[in-house]
Amino acid sequence: MIAIIDYGAGNLRSIQKALEHVGAQATVTADPATVARARAVVLPGVGSGGAAMQRLKATGLDDAIREATARGRPFLGICLGMQLLAEHHAEGEVEGLRLFAGEVRRIPQGPKIPHMGWNQVQPLRPDLPLFKGIPAGAFFYFAHSYYVEPRDPSGVAAVTDYGTPYCSVIVSDHLWGTQFHPEKSGAMGLRLLANFVRWVGERVP
Numbered sequence: 001m002i003a004i005i006d007y008g009a010g011n012l013r014s015i016q017k018a019l020e021h022v023g024a025q026a027t028v029t030a031d032p033a034t035v036a037r038a039r040a041v042v043l044p045g046v047g048s049g050g051a052a053m054q055r056l057k058a059t060g061l062d063d064a065i066r067e068a069t070a071r072g073r074p075f076l077g078i079c080l081g082m083q084l085l086a087e088h089h090a091e092g093e094v095e096g097l098r099l100f101a102g103e104v105r106r107i108p109q110g111p112k113i114p115h116m117g118w119n120q121v122q123p124l125r126p127d128l129p130l131f132k133g134i135p136a137g138a139f140f141y142f143a144h145s146y147y148v149e150p151r152d153p154s155g156v157a158a159v160t161d162y163g164t165p166y167c168s169v170i171v172s173d174h175l176w177g178t179q180f181h182p183e184k185s186g187a188m189g190l191r192l193l194a195n196f197v198r199w200v201g202e203r204v205p
Contacts, residue, residue, distance in 0.1 A: 001025050001027060001039050002019060002025065002039060002200065003027060003029050003038035004027065004044065005029070005042065006028050007030065007052060007055045007056050007059065008055055009045045009080065009081075011044055011046055014183045019042070030061070032059065037068075040073055040074040040076070040196075040200040041069075042077075043075070044079070044080075045078060045079050045081035049083055049096075049146065050092015052080055054094075062097060069099055069175065074174050074196070075099075077176070079144055079180070079181055082177030083147075085099045085100040086098075086104050087101060090103070091146055099175060100155065100172055102148050102149055102155070103148075103151075104147070107145055107162065107163070115162050118142070119180075120140075120160060121134075121137070121158045121169065124157060124159060129195055129198070129202075130195055130196070131192075132191075140168075140180035141185045142168075142180045148167050148170060149166075149167065155171065156169075174203065176196065178192070
């Protein structure tokens with residue numbers, strides 16, 4: 001069972017449907033105990049970093065996430081969900097979940113902020129299971145004003161150019177994060193989610 005964390009961020013049914021479409025059993029939950037014992041965890045997200053962290057802490061979901069990841073459970077953060085993995089988020093100046101070494105900063109420049117719409121993703125580590133069957137330069141759907149700046153460059157799995165190149169995919173052991181929304185990204189997004197589901201099956205038999 002893949003737990004999709006419900007902390008009031010919206011857009012939950014679309015990621016659930018996308019995961020089910022690629023063969024996963026997925027449930028939307030706000031129960032910390034369910035998250036902690038899940039086979040894998042997905043943290044979606046839209047909205048403000050500060051408000052999101054406040055909701056996670058108020059419900060105990062932040063500790064449940066840390067417990068699940070401490071047990072080695074595969075984890076996928078999407079958009080704001082990826083940003084919340086970092087140590088600090090500039091939106092609201094709040095401490096993140098501290099599961100990934102890095103800072104979340106506002107996009108310094110670009111044609112228009114927020115960055116909304118389709119853009120290309122260039123894998124820097126195409127051998128990762130995340131990118132199986134996904135060609136370099138594939139288009140995915142973005143909607144954000146902030147981005148993750150990893151402390152360790154080896155954590156940058158892919159970049160996207162929007163005025164300047166920035167990190168659009170992070171990978172660290174059993175943590176994956178995508179700045180784009182795979183559930184809104186058509187065939188390539190479904191392929192990426194299928195890769196995640198397959199990886200969960202390999203890692204947690």
